[in-house]
Amino acid sequence: xxxxxxxxxxxxxxxxxxxxxxxxxxxxxxxxxxxxxxxxxxxxxxxxxxxxxxxxxxxxxxxxxxxxxxxxxxxxxxxxxxxxxxxxxxxxxxxxxxxxxxxxxxxxxxxxxxxxxxxxxxxxxxxxxxxxxxxxxxxxxxxxxxxxxxxxxxxxxxxxxxxxxxxxxxxxxxxxxxxxxxxxxxxxxxxxxxxxxxxxxxxxxxxxxxxxxxxxxxxxxxxxxxxxxxxxxxxxxxxxxxxxxxxxxxx
Numbered sequence: 001x002x003x004x005x006x007x008x009x010x011x012x013x014x015x016x017x018x019x020x021x022x023x024x025x026x027x028x029x030x031x032x033x034x035x036x037x038x039x040x041x042x043x044x045x046x047x048x049x050x051x052x053x054x055x056x057x058x059x060x061x062x063x064x065x066x067x068x069x070x071x072x073x074x075x076x077x078x079x080x081x082x083x084x085x086x087x088x089x090x091x092x093x094x095x096x097x098x099x100x101x102x103x104x105x106x107x108x109x110x111x112x113x114x115x116x117x118x119x120x121x122x123x124x125x126x127x128x129x130x131x132x133x134x135x136x137x138x139x140x141x142x143x144x145x146x147x148x149x150x151x152x153x154x155x156x157x158x159x160x161x162x163x164x165x166x167x168x169x170x171x172x173x174x175x176x177x178x179x180x181x182x183x184x185x186x187x188x189x190x191x192x193x194x195x196x197x198x199x200x201x202x203x204x205x206x207x208x209x210x211x212x213x214x215x216x217x218x219x220x221x222x223x224x225x226x227x228x229x230x231x232x233x234x235x236x237x238x239x240x241x242x243x244x245x246x247x248x249x250x251x
Contacts, residue, residue, distance in 0.1 A: 153188030
């Protein structure tokens, strides 16, 4: 699987230089502050870089979190750590230049993800994706993966919906978006788990003469049952429920 991801990256890199491959893109930086985290130190500040783009062969999402533990030492990673995901999807509709829509399905894709970071977190995911046309949603993606951890337990199925909704409020808007990672089965010491991570943000930038949806403020909620695949118990609590304050700038 590692060879597959590296080969895909090697293929995409030179093609990306061709005119018209990247159809659109958006980049953002976020700052988040929250308390009551589990497993890791309870107070955390995170700076997140995100990139999303549409390509003539599919789409791409990348994020990297740099997390600081408010001066405390994490049991594995010291006073700070990083984690990220590289998630290209390859569209059958775009590659074949055909309309594959049926019912609420707009397109079908090959979905892949490479998880990386500090510590023993490297994993490869491959599966199928679908873009759905659901009323009220700016977009709704549904991806089903086979998880392939690098040298540890956790070879199981993960279901990941991703969504965005926009609600106009006067001259501004509220944006509701997020994802769910649902690991449906256990494997060895890796416990099935679900991570629900929505954000609600208000577009404040328009009040300062900025482009719409460029500066947003709000909250991110993180509910994670059996965080990191560690089974929750009275001896070691891993079920997490945290509200983060956040500011996000798109550029």
